Amino acid sequence: MANSLHVKKGDRVKVIAGKDKGLVGDIIEVLPEQGRVIVEGVNVVKKHTPDRSQQTGGKNKGGIITTEAPIDASNVQLVVKVDGKEVVTRVGYERRDVTKRRPDGSEYETTRSVRIARKTGKEI
Template sequence: MARPKIKFVPNKMHVKTGDTVYVISGKDKGKTGKVLQVFTKKGKVVVEGINVVTKHMKPTPMNPQGGVVTKPAPIFSSKVMLFDEKAGKPTKTGFKFVDGKKVRYSKVSGEVL
């Protein structure tokens, strides 16, 4: 019986689609990008311009030329932090209630996200 490849999957994600994030570890450390997709079951996110891989595509009716295509691949959500545009640095997120609604806020600047 094979073991699962993923050792840890978070219960909830700290980032959402459309957030700007800062990469804190790996080959793209220090870069920022926008979250394109979130995979909650795997605990991964796809970030624009981060972890870009080349894929060799065969010619298909959709892509008759084929060739080498570059696209961003998923990375673990623990490797990214939310980036606060106003403070200009990465931040942790907190939750608070504003007018009876639960909202995310930046721990660095205190601004509602």
């Protein structure tokens, strides 16, 4: 699996496949090694944890904890705002010319890759 995904932490995404299809949420965490993302309010699971308060000195009381589990990054699509509406879009990449500064103060021209929304053509 590639170490780069089309979405980043903080992006607003819509789930396009699976049991939570249609839900929209923000990305909490990105796991590029596994090609997965954790989206707020999506793929919510209940985790049963044992009481470890004696070992940790009062922490980790135990019980049932509700948390989000990772989903595959291919099952989410980026959401962008267009005229006040939220629209799903694919992600494209463009190389843009930029001027960078070296530690000694000199400047040089180079390019950097930016994400663009395919529907609007604007930088994300």
